[in-house]
Amino acid sequence: MTTIIRGGTVVNADRAFRADVLTDGDKIVAIGEKLDAPANATLIDASGQYVMPGGIDTHTHMQLPFMGTVTADDFFTGTAAGLAGGTTTIMDFVIPNPQQSLLEAYHTWRGWAAKSAGDYTFHVAVTWWSDKVHEEMGVLVRDHGVNSFKHFMAYKNAIMADDETLVRSFTRALELGAIPTVHAENGELVFQLQQDLLRKGITGPSAHPLSRPPEVEAEAANRAIAIANVLGTPVYIVHVSCAESLDAIARARAKGQRVYGEALAGHLVIDDSVYQSADLEFARGHVMSPPFRSKHHQAALWQGLRGGNLHTTATDHCTFCAEQKAAGQDDFTKIPNGCGGVEDRMSVVWDAGVNSGMLTPSEFVRVTSANAAQIFNMYPRKGVVAVGADADLVVWDPEGTRTISASTQFAKGGFNVFEGRTVKGIPSHTLHAGNVVFARGELRAVPGAGRHVDRPAFTKTHA
Template sequence: MKKIITGGTIVTAADQYRADLLIENGKITEIGQGIQAEDAEIIDATGKYVFPGGIDPHTHLDMPFNNTVTDDDWESGTIAAAFGGTTTILDFCLTTGKARLLDAVDKWHEKAKDKAVIDYGFHLMIADLTEDTLKQLPEALEIAGINSVKVFLAYAKEFQATDRTLFQAFKVGKEKDAIVMVHCENGSVIDELVEEAKALGHTEPIYHALTRPPQLEGEATKRAIELANLAGAKLYVVHVTCKEAVDEIIRAREKGYQVYGETCPPYLVLDQTALEKPNFEGAKYVWSPPLRPKEHQEVLWNALKAKQLQTIGSDQCSFSFNGKKQLGKEDFSKIPNGGPFIEDRLSVLYSEGVAKGRITLNEFVDMVSTSAAKTFGLFPQKGTIAIGTDADLVLFDPNVERVISAETHHMNVDYNAFEGLKVKGEPVSVFSRGEFVIRDKEFVGKLGRGQYIRREVKKEGKPVITK
């Protein structure tokens, strides 16, 4: 059915104007004043912003980790994302051992099948590149329609790659024009600090932060930057948290290196003291990299404003407090790392950023949608509002005020990391390819309607040893 959205203020990364939108067959087909179309449903957006649907480049749904599995799967996770104004997510396929890379992709397709209510794509996570998997990787990216590879320099017992594996991934990234995403912390040194802390009898959640100091994020960030530049590859540093890492990214970009950075809402509004809460409440705030002392927040805001960091990912990785977080009750190193953020990404950034004058409306749209679309090969199909683009849209009320709470969120966990935070602005209705997913704050979508979005890589190319 045709739809006309009328009376709203359209906001993209570049523009802001009043106009009507005509939607047909899932696409925007006309933008203008006083649009009319026979048999069209009229949707009044008076007093609201019309944003392109949010693109969350960093989620972990139904993911095995820390001897357990995240509590939000592709049903609850994508429904919560939609309530928060996100219409596309990019999730991480985890490869294991010597298993065929495409088998991991198939497994993630099965997780999403009949559950995802919004569109999605994948990143391919690489833990170890054997001679066999190294041969598989270029073709796997082509066949799967994936143009991004993830490498961990943290989690020595689970995912940590060697520097050689990281450099090999960068070489394939250069060959296929794929971007390599890196979790930048020095996992081996962190493990040493963890063992030292436990030997001294320290078991509380705060030691999760104290054993992962900012210096180890900065060191790993610099290492990844230099190896990426040596290979001539594009580097995307995920969930940047601290001045040490930001400074390395700024220096690299000033040299002309192909380096991009992401941060996440909790690092902008929460700080390390949350892990000091009594009665094990600090475990709610255990994720990696950890929350930092408050002074790092302004560094991150300034880097976003200056476009030294380009995107806001949620790093959704949820574990219930009264469930799986309790695995670390007697040992902070066993607390499952991760938190529930997918639903509040846009609201927190709008309220703390736009409403408080830190960023403009256009910058907000760029951070939550357009930059991710451009970085990961989704633009212009997604990430903007223009004739011919997917009608992924958010009707956003900038005036409503509310308090974030686990009692009202839609994630499958028993706490909210932003509990009690007063925010201004809220998504009211959300469209995915022209169809309502959220209508007047009610879920009206269909399970399994979300489509997999292929992202192309170069079909030919030769590995690069050095620049």
């Protein structure tokens, strides 16, 4: 399939320029003014619009078995929703059970992901340690295109990694040329705070942020950064939600340490007042970890994105319906943690960031695709509009508007944390692998069209 996108302004992380973009098959084959195109090429008029790399959501959980249930979005519905919002690649998580083979879990997730409509790749969580885990990390890097490993410092008595596991896994990742990623919350402290709140009879969703204050996140972020510093490995902190964690990243980076930070679209625009709602179904719908914070933390996160100490934007897309969330109606610790957003991230970040003047269009590209592609070794296949890159593109209408609602979204779950927000700046078209998969509100997602993205190690592996 050949497509010509005419009359738009190409926006990359380094510059913006007027040009046509020609795709053939799944690659970009020419960029320039007044390009010739075959008579049978599909024409997209991008006049007055931007042509940008398809978004990369660095943090999603499709079809995740979690807290006794499974997320509402599977790999087809979740990636299809992403395409509708301009996200063409997701980075999901293989999360083995304690004592489960990493390779066994990886193959399970690969099977689930075969129905994806957009491209996908995996971080693999290290939830326990043994010589077998050491060996399988090498196999994943060498043979399966995995170059990042996830570590949960939270969720005691489930998937929490202790300090020994962190040290051993970080060391192994460095040997392999892979990057450790970290969910930074002190799991022991969270557990004790949860028990204290339950003993006091505080059982509703308003207790959730009380059990996970900023200090809990900051302690774990500082600890992970210190471990990485001693070992000499880079580290990537997922869903940074508070000023204190950002400060830890900024201090380390100022000293030359290679630390990267990720911000969620929800944490950028939603505050903790949602947990005080008298509508308990609404409050439970916002339960995720780390929780939404007070407004001054939002300002800090925007400063981090502008200043280069936060590098990517994601969603932690992990959808549960109201009935699933109701499992915790009498005990907030049993509310399945997770919110959606893969469909809305790009528009929310553009509306709140670019329209406010906090981000330029090129900075928007940097934090929605280019940095992710570079940090996780997918660049320049992903994250740039350039000849030879994947034809994963979003034609962006800066004047287009949409009011976000669960009633009109493509994602499942029946709830949206951005409900009622009108965003200015939306995709008019999304291309995945050269195919038009979204066009002015019409979703044309195809199950199984997504491809697994192999991510090479950063250095020669020593498996």
